[in-house]
Amino acid sequence: MAFLRISGHLVNANLFDFNIKYLTMVGLWPNDNWGRNKRYMYKVYEIILHILSVIFIIVTGIGTYQNKDKIIVFxxxxxxxLAAYNFVSKILFFVLKRKQLSNLINEIRNSGDEVSPERRYLMVIHVIIITLVSTTIVTTFSMLSQLKGEMILEAWMPFDPLKSRMSLLLASQILAINFAVPCLYRAFAIQGIVCSIVLYLCDQLVELQQRLKNLSYSEEREGLARIEFKEIIKKHVRIIRYSKILTNIFKEFFLIQNLAVTIELCLNALMVTMVSLEEKTLVASFIGYLGLALLNAYIFCYLGNELIIQSTGIAQAAYESGWTSWPVDMQKDVLTVIRASQIPLTLSAGGMTVMCIQTYSQALYNAYSIFAVLNDVVD
Structure with a gap:
């Protein structure tokens, strides 16, 4: 792990190293320092993964249409x-905004902000766990489908996948190749970098709160106090700018996330009421995939909620500082900080809603409302 020593503190010089490596492995983060041939080969690799994800959507779309008369299968x-549509849509917007994200990450890396090794470890372990859990769930239900002699997902194939065990295995491998890296792992790589940046913002806001509370003023150290207060304000302004850039980059990403989890929750609830208890594998798959979708949605909403709490906490920290003994000009600056901090930093979902626990609850409520209407129609 590489570090830089700045002002007596160890500052992580490679805060997002793991996330960047993950993105690079799944074809979403080319390196500008590579040679021409390597950049060309990587571009080919990236395009191939894009094509595979599109192929997955097409063949599963055809398979879904072919079973339109079988309501449960359909x-x-x-x-x-829906998971693939969700992932591919997010990847598309990520690629379009990738350059902006790269500029933001470079600016954060060069800022000299301190991040604890524990936090960096949390950033890494989150991505690893969510990837392993997702892979385990998908693999488990794929193996169960193989044992039952069924396709885990109906899709068009240039051969009959149910003709023999080998044909079924080949069809499953084709679907896995077109889904695992092109869709699933790419989506989690993007999730990892988003969560890491939000955690970084929250950590810096917590640090600013502590610095404000500990800021002391006296005539003997007036110059030092003014310099420290100026640095706090400059960093606060910088964190606000980072947050706005992040929201602008991922507003479509969060909107797709909210819409997908609402639709998926609705479909799963409706299907559970339609499927008999004898079809235990099918019911279990609904619950497994739904649980994974809800977990991912909760992670984003929790982090968005934490960003709101820590950003508004700056106002409380400024008020709790010893501002009453400060000069009038510094008191006015504190008032400006308080007023600015009363407007929370948020993660916007397409400008339509804010990512927070309340939004998560609202998404569950909306899904249930749609489910109740559809259930009445089906009955």
């Missing part, structure tokens, strides 16, 4: 395919 396929 809705089951639609529910499972």
């Amino acid at each position: 809705m089951t396929n639609l529910d499972k395919s």
Whole structure:
């Protein structure tokens, strides 16, 4: 782990190293320092993964349409395919905004902000766990489908996948190749970098709160106090700017996330009421995929909520500082900080809603409302 020593503190020089390596492995983060041939080969690799994800959407779309008369199979396929549509849409917007994100990460890396090794470890372990859990769930249900002689997901194939065990295995491998890296792992790589940046912002806001509370003023150290207060304000302004850039980059990403989890929750709830308890594997798959979708949605909403809490906490920290003994000009600056901090930093979902625990609850409520209407229609 590389570090730089700045003002007596160890500052992590490679805060997002793991996330960047993950993005690079799944074809989403080319390195500007590579030679021409390597950049060309990587571009080919990236395009191939894009094509594979599109192929997955097309073949599963055809498979879903072919089973339009079988309501349970149709809705089951639609529910499972929704994850791919969700992931591919996020990847598309990520690629379009990738250059802006690269500039933001470079600026954060060069800022000299301190991040504890524990926090960096948390950033890494989150991505690893969510990837392993997702892979385990998908692999488990794929193996169960193989044992039952069924396709885990109905899709068009240039051969009959149910003709023999080998044909079924080949079809499953084709779907896995077109889904695992092109869709699943790429989506989690993007999730990792988003969560890491939000955690970084929250940590810096907590540090600013502590610095404000500990800021002391006296005539003997007036010059030092003014310099420290100026640095606090400059960093606060910088963190606000980082937050706005992050929101601008990922506003479509969060909007797709909210819409996907609402639709998926609705479909899963509806299917559970339609599927008999004898079809335990099918019911279990609904619950497994739904749990994974809800977990991912909760992570984003929790971090968004934490960003709101820590950003508004700056106002409380400024008020709790010893500002009453400060000069009038510094008191006016404190008032400006308090007023600015009363407007929380948020993660916007397409400008339509804010990512927070309340939004998560609202998404669950909306899904249940849609489910209740559809359930009445089905009955």
